[in-house]
Amino acid sequence: MLSTSCKYAIRAAVYLMSESRKSNRPGIKEIAEEIEANEHTTAKILQLLVKEGIINSAKGPNGGFYATPDSHPVYLIDIVKVVDGEHFFFECGLGLKECSEAKPCPIHHTYKEARQQLYHQFSTLSVQELSKDLSLGKAFLKR
Template sequence: MFSKACEYGIRAVIFIVARTEQGKRAGIKDICKEIEAPEPFTAKILQNLSRMGLVSSMKGPNGGFYVEPHQAQLKLIDVVKAIDGDKLFTGCGLGVKECSEDKPCPIHHQFKAIRNSLQEMLENISVRELTEDLSNGLVFLKK
């Protein structure tokens, strides 16, 4: 459902928030190792998220990515929309251009329910909430 960029972005942000809560910044090499993502692609994603104010970064030997307290409360939907936009929540499940309530595709109503449920979940969970289980070793960011 998410693009590869969005998958890497979500996993990277979760890792960055967890690392920030440990009082550390996350370097791009560490991030990519921990989420099993290609470095140049992930660096580009994180640069965009930094420009948008969803994460922060600092250059230099003690630099890396981190989050400010207000950024740690960002919702997953903020990351998804920043990377993939909102087409996932408005587009047709089959890619039909004219799909609508008036002219639905064969899976319109079923897909709409799934799409709405996904959007609700992403709107209601903060990235910080996801780091608790990660820090406790109950969930993982690697395949």
């Protein structure tokens, strides 16, 4: 489904949103620890999220990464589009090049419904919402 990088990107965005509510700006090392990823991968993901305007960064002694909790909602689909693209939500579940309503693969109709539900979920769940549960201890990013 989602690539490991995409999962890390979602975790990082949720974590940063939660930390930003407390006016914290964690660095790469802390973020990597919290999302259980290596620092190199985390740095690349954060760089991409900053470039796309999903999170922000600041340099200097009080620098680090942060999100703006009161800004426009950042939906999970926004992160998926940046990291993995949307193809997963529209391609054949069996990987066939030609799969359609007129010429369906064996799982076409069932898989189409599941993809649509997942796309809807990712399009309506915001990082801001998920970070509230994290802040309240109702959700966790670490095992």
